[in-house]
Amino acid sequence: MKNTKHFLHRRTFLAGLAAGVALPSVLGISGGKAFAQAATPVAGGTVTTVGWPGPTYLNAAITTAGPESFLSPKFFDGLCGYDFGMIPKPALAVSWETSEDGLKTTFKLRDGVKWHDGQPFTAKDVAFTFMQVIKVHHGRGRSLFADLQTVETPDDLTAVFVFGRPAPAMMKALDGRESPILPAHIYEGTNILENPANTKPIGTGAYKLTSYERGANVVMEKNPEYWDTGKPYLDQLIIQYVQDPATRSAMFESGQCDIVYLNFLPPLDILRLAKEPGFEMDQRGYETSASSQQMDFNLEREHFKDKRVRQAIAHALDLNWINENIWHGFGKPGASPLHHEQKEFYTTEGVPSYPFDFKKAEALLDEAGYPRGANGVRFEMMIDPTPYGDESLTVGEYMREQLRQIGITAKLRSEDYAVFIKRCWTERDFDVCIYTAAMGADPTIGVQRFYWSKNIKKGVAFSNGSTYSNPEVDALLEASQVELDPVKRKEQFVKFQQLVMADLPTLPICETTRATIAHKKVKDYTVDALGGALGNMANCWVEA
């Protein structure tokens, strides 16, 4: 295992150099590489991790928020897990089959699975979860499973999903984070959002809840009756919620916490510690949580109605510089509306790009009818960066300086999260806004929302905020929602990427990547596409 990892590091390092990037990017890692296990797992022990903020609920069937996404897969299983490369593998479902027309998917369920309270798990739970919970309360599931008409349960161990239209993206959204299966006997007939089980989870998952101190910590213990016999190896899994990243670093460095996921340490600390002998960094295991930093142009504003102005601004920004200096190499310069983790569909071929070039930028602005005035200024604009994390603010500061050099006077506005969201998506009182958002396991799940004209929704954060509307793009997105042929679906997304990057309603800034940093004694924390953060941590063990 050690060797493989070192090999991977070297490879990514070289790849990085080739791209003119000094630090590893995630490309080249993952892929369905078989992992030779260097040592036999030992049962027992405790692993402590840190995060922030604390959760509202302890399951992710009713919210898509980050803290729940981490916790849910430990308590709950999905129908499937995912191997590297997002290849579905059995979890609560042992096999599945989709009919030729794509309208029926039959899941054979695992026999003998028990809920934490001892009740048997059956197809009824699956039907209940999808029809009453995911379809109704899950932010992404609501649209993804919109065409799910019913879940038939011919017997206790068979669940048949019946769709009105095919939903090919569905097969990437069946894990314990995206679609955790809830116990029907606990939730049926109750107010689902206020069910006390939301904070006292009863799942089928590898861990049971020991204690939960709101805003402070969650303690989980091994589920001895877990269906994956012998697992989980750990006796106890603890997550502590600590707001200050520097405190998290100190905890990790002094051994008061064993592993940190999702870049919860400051990037420079991750890079520094990764070089030390006692720690290792792993960038795999975040395939379902790809997120990108991007900038919406408000197309209702006069200046930005002209795409040459948008393109000029793109030319003024050195995305490589941003990736290296603001994201510290934890990403790739934005080149597509998709994220490079969406490997099946991602492309840069034939996709317009906007290399850093002040002259080009100025020429485009002249052409668009915004010449420099007497004072050298073409026009003024406002930048609204999200206050969530520092990176958007820093990009805003960088951008202000770059724009000054092409004759645009930009001002930066900082505001708190609620104000930011209200301003950009409800009041629409912004010129450009910068934020980092999840791109989803599939473009239909995560990317479509920014570009589909039917998703111009006032008041809904991270919808189509630029108010971009292109019938051709709409047609492609709508076709890809139901396209069963992977080749055709890829073609649709390729065309989509080409069109959108030419129109540039939203500028992709950085396709960010994540890192896990762990004490070397912690083993097998990332064994598949979901990793330890969004997977069940059943394979993780600690060296005695």
Added chain:
Amino acid sequence: MSTLDPVAGVTAQKRGRLTRFVTGPLPRYVLRRLSQAILVMLLVVIGSFILVKSAPGDLVDVIGGNSDMTAETMELLRQQYGLDQPSYIQLFHYMIKLATFDLGYSPLNAAPVLDVILGRLPVTAILVVVSVTISMSIGTVLGVISARNVGKPVDLGLSILMLMFYATPSFVIAIAFILFFSVFWNLLPIAGFATVGTRATGLMYAWDVAKHLVMPVGALCTFYIAIYGRIGRAAMLEVLKLDYVRTARAKGISERRVIYVHALRNAMLPLVTMAGLQVSSLVGGAVLIETIFGLPGMGRTAFDAVSERDANLLLGVLFISSLSVVVVNFIIDMIYMVLDPRVELA
């Protein structure tokens, strides 16, 4: 209501002791303080309600932004939480519930506000009590030592030390503590209130909590040690010049007794005032220290409630904090009376 007028005094004597107590100065004083307290808390609640409501964006915007909600779901949530109604009606509903001591529900915690606060109050309470006790005792002792050695090298040394304590922000001290005691020497746990996941009880648990509190309490104390030290020194110098101290010395009482019994009692008055201020500011104001040491206390709860626009939670925290400030001030007044019988309830 300082002294009883003669007529009332006579009638009071005729009644029993209990009646005398009830009509006496203390209960009337308590009643008056109580009505003041209610007024103060009303102002706090209404004021902060108006402030949090006048900030753009509401709770549902925050929840929606965190979890991909549709416009319809957000509208439903707004109805459920009553956020679709005009602010003054929301305030009215809130006040009605408050009158029955119902602090409402905190959607982001998926729990009643009272539960959230009760989970956090002990952390803050212990932090405040321990910090006040430690900083006040150390500060007083240092102040007395300074005053007794005024002008000597000891005084100078202590003054420099206190100036350093006074000038160094608590978060800098906190970070320095973490660096030395945890990262370099690995002696103390950094975050939380107790070791998570162990089921220690009794003395072991107390020891565990103590270890967790050393650094946060230390960081909270330094500034106040300096304050108490400076005030204590000045007050002591003032008192030592007074006639009664000279008289005490003239009577041949030992210097130790003169200082610690006769002089200190009077010199304590400004220190007690300071303690009241310290408690008030720590109850809601230890945000930085709570953040650095990952302590889920009241300060951080209020801070998060503001940025999440969780009005119920914010108002609940402010209500409870102002309540405790009022109670503490009352206790401080009582201590004044004990320390200096000349102080009367007014």
